[in-house]
Amino acid sequence: MDSWIRIFLIVHQLLIQGYMNDNRYCKEAVQTVKTVSSCPTSKEQWDKAASKKKCWEKALKQNCTILDNFVYHCVINGYGNTTLEVCAPKRIILGHCAEFNEVGGVIQDQQLSPCSDVFPKCDHFYWSSEAFKYEDCYKLVEANEITTTLTTVKHVLSNETIGGIIKG
Numbered sequence: 001m002d003s004w005i006r007i008f009l010i011v012h013q014l015l016i017q018g019y020m021n022d023n024r025y026c027k028e029a030v031q032t033v034k035t036v037s038s039c040p041t042s043k044e045q046w047d048k049a050a051s052k053k054k055c056w057e058k059a060l061k062q063n064c065t066i067l068d069n070f071v072y073h074c075v076i077n078g079y080g081n082t083t084l085e086v087c088a089p090k091r092i093i094l095g096h097c098a099e100f101n102e103v104g105g106v107i108q109d110q111q112l113s114p115c116s117d118v119f120p121k122c123d124h125f126y127w128s129s130e131a132f133k134y135e136d137c138y139k140l141v142e143a144n145e146i147t148t149t150l151t152t153v154k155h156v157l158s159n160e161t162i163g164g165i166i167k168g
């Protein structure tokens, strides 16, 4: 696509996001949240999961966004400790992993996870409905689990060490 058209479309979408309700709490989206153990990482898998979730039916019963924008997503949650499926207004994500924030009730940039050349790899801008392209963003959940486990292990070890020193 001609890059000026692309830029125009992005600016257009960002204006819609700013002026319309797409960045506000969407009750109908929150009601569709289901935690899942993994997310689709290809267009084919994504479309298959989307046809099961039937977001178009729910799209008719919401006022959060225009009909076509209320679509299937599989993204991480706001804490980055699980993956979830949700029907929600799609949004443009700017240089971060995409999250569905259950408190805010919106799809948005996960501020703690900026895209990087190393990890997580993702693009400067993309539609949240194409999150399947950025597998690293799903891997953040595992990475966070490992960090939590390591912190616990560290605490146990340091307690044992301290205990040992006191006893010894």
Ligand SMILES: *[C@@H]1O[C@H](CO)[C@@H](O)[C@H](O)[C@H]1NC(C)=O
Pocket (backbone or CB within 6 Å): 061, 062, 063
């Ligand atoms: C959407 O808005 C219309 C008009 O304001 C209203 O009649 C309808 O009940 C709303 N639907 C939902 C699901 O909020």
Ligand SMILES: *[C@@H]1O[C@H](CO)[C@@H](O)[C@H](O)[C@H]1NC(C)=O
Pocket (backbone or CB within 6 Å): 079, 081, 082
């Ligand atoms: C994720 O983290 C939040 C806040 O620490 C916690 O309340 C929630 O239970 C966690 N969820 C999972 C699936 O671990």
Ligand SMILES: *[C@@H]1O[C@H](CO)[C@@H](O)[C@H](O)[C@H]1NC(C)=O
Pocket (backbone or CB within 6 Å): 152, 155, 156, 159
């Ligand atoms: C380690 O010791 C601290 C302080 O005594 C305590 O608060 C913490 O729960 C202990 N952690 C573990 C994993 O035993």
